[in-house]
Amino acid sequence: DPQTTAFLLRKQWTLYSVTPLYRFSNARLRDYARLLSACIAAEKQKGLAGGGGGDLAIHLPDLKGSDQDQAAILVQLSSRSPASQKNSEEKLIWSGWFCCVFGDDLSENVPEDFTCLPLFLANGAETYTSIVGSWFQKTFDCCFRRLAISPLNLSWMAAMWTGCKVDKTVSAIELVFSVPCLPHPLDISYAIHPEDAKALWDTIQKTPGEITQEEVDVFMDCLYSHFHRHFKIHLSATKLVKVSTAIASAHCDGIIKFLQSQYLTGVLMLLTELAISQIQ
Amino acid sequence: HLATSLPLPSERDHLRPRIDLIAFIIDIKNRYSLKNVEASLAHVDASFFLGKVCFLVTGVGRVNYCSVEMNAIWKLGKVYCSPVLLCELELEGIRVATAQRLLRMLQICAGHVPGVSALSFSSLMRNSADD
Numbered sequence: 001d002p003q004t005t006a007f008l009l010r011k012q013w014t015l016y017s018v019t020p021l022y023r024f025s026n027a028r029l030r031d032y033a034r035l036l037s038a039c040i041a042a043e044k045q046k047g048l049a050g051g052g053g054g055d056l057a058i059h060l061p062d063l064k065g066s067d068q069d070q071a072a073i074l075v076q077l078s079s080r081s082p083a084s085q086k087n088s089e090e091k092l093i094w095s096g097w098f099c100c101v102f103g104d105d106l107s108e109n110v111p112e113d114f115t116c117l118p119l120f121l122a123n124g125a126e127t128y129t130s131i132v133g134s135w136f137q138k139t140f141d142c143c144f145r146r147l148a149i150s151p152l153n154l155s156w157m158a159a160m161w162t163g164c165k166v167d168k169t170v171s172a173i174e175l176v177f178s179v180p181c182l183p184h185p186l187d188i189s190y191a192i193h194p195e196d197a198k199a200l201w202d203t204i205q206k207t208p209g210e211i212t213q214e215e216v217d218v219f220m221d222c223l224y225s226h227f228h229r230h231f232k233i234h235l236s237a238t239k240l241v242k243v244s245t246a247i248a249s250a251h252c253d254g255i256i257k258f259l260q261s262q263y264l265t266g267v268l269m270l271l272t273e274l275a276i277s278q279i280q
Numbered sequence: 281h282l283a284t285s286l287p288l289p290s291e292r293d294h295l296r297p298r299i300d301l302i303a304f305i306i307d308i309k310n311r312y313s314l315k316n317v318e319a320s321l322a323h324v325d326a327s328f329f330l331g332k333v334c335f336l337v338t339g340v341g342r343v344n345y346c347s348v349e350m351n352a353i354w355k356l357g358k359v360y361c362s363p364v365l366l367c368e369l370e371l372e373g374i375r376v377a378t379a380q381r382l383l384r385m386l387q388i389c390a391g392h393v394p395g396v397s398a399l400s401f402s403s404l405m406r407n408s409a410d411d
Binding site for chain 2: 213217239240
């Protein structure tokens with residue numbers, strides 16, 4: 001669905017892992033939207049959420065991996081301008097979506113009444129994220145946790161996404177490192193020409209479509225030793241905090257930006273896997 | 281004796297006492313520490329690997345900061361036939377307990393515990409780890 005994917009691309013999404021939802025039903029989406037709207041309106045009364053009137057909609061975009069996956073759920077909060085006319089402009093102020101892409105590991109081991117949607121992505125003000133999150137937690141007895149991405153996982157993303165074929169290689173591969181144990185925080189940004197990086201990866205990867213930890217290690221070590229040769233700095237002693245490629249960009253605090261629609265499912269599959277391992 | 285890498289500088293060889301135990305420290309948050317240890321291992325005489333070497337791994341509690349895969353470290357322990365001890369050196373209690381443990385191992389390696397040799401002790405540790 002091109003409209004949905006266009007909506008998901010080039011936005012900054014904050015990632016959460018969500019434990020399975022108890023007694024969630026796709027048939028009751030309108031009821032949930034009504035209840036959640038009421039909850040947000042109540043929070044507004046208390047002065048906890050700003051902005052004009054809100055319209056909440058919950059729908060099912062066509063986004064899943066295997067047939068066993070639950071259909072994704074999209075929650076959108078729009079505000080109408082204060083001079084509330086029937087045809088006045090609606091502005092989208094917050095979006096959040098639950099999804100599960102190839103999450104068989106989790107869904108196979110969960111009892112009947114539970115719905116598995118381990119990955120939650122939010123875009124918009126943090127206050128709305130916490131209101132919506134609290135409502136889901138109270139209503140379906142689930143637990144939201146920020147999804148952190150370790151340097152090890154970021155290295156996998158760097159190697160994997162470097163290997164992907166892109167039509168127009170416009171953007172460089174960028175790795176950002178945070179240097180520990182310094183009085184003032186210091187970040188080092190290492191930009192690599194995408195064709196050079198892909199050429200390097202192609203000499204390392206033995207089986208197309210398969211990636212091993214050793215191959216990722218060799219790839220990163222090559223980049224580190226190249227940097228050391230020029231700047232005499234051991235990047236391997238620092239913490240990798242951000243990876244940006246033409247496919248997507250990911251930050252260790254659990255923030256993602258999708259940049260290519262053709263690889264959207266692939267990235268979601270990886271994020272679903274990370275979410276599931278954080279839950280277990 | 282503390283060193284950041286091996287080999288030790290040769291100028292002080294004649295002043296150095298006999299070395300009975302080598303503990304290599306790997307910080308799981310720091311990939312360079314693993315590379316450094318791997319490079320230093322090449323400078324260790326083979327006789328040390330009969331129970332006089334161990335690997336201390338720190339930082340395992342902070343999963344989100346992990347830059348080194350544990351499998352690589354387990355493999356290192358297996359290849360060099362030496363025990364891998366997990367210890368959160370940033371916590372004082374564990375630091376003290378690890379120091380006591382190392383001291384006990386050192387006593388055995390230096391031959392101060394009658395009836396227990398470094399080799400027999402290390403094979404004892406290895407069997408319990410595999411279980």
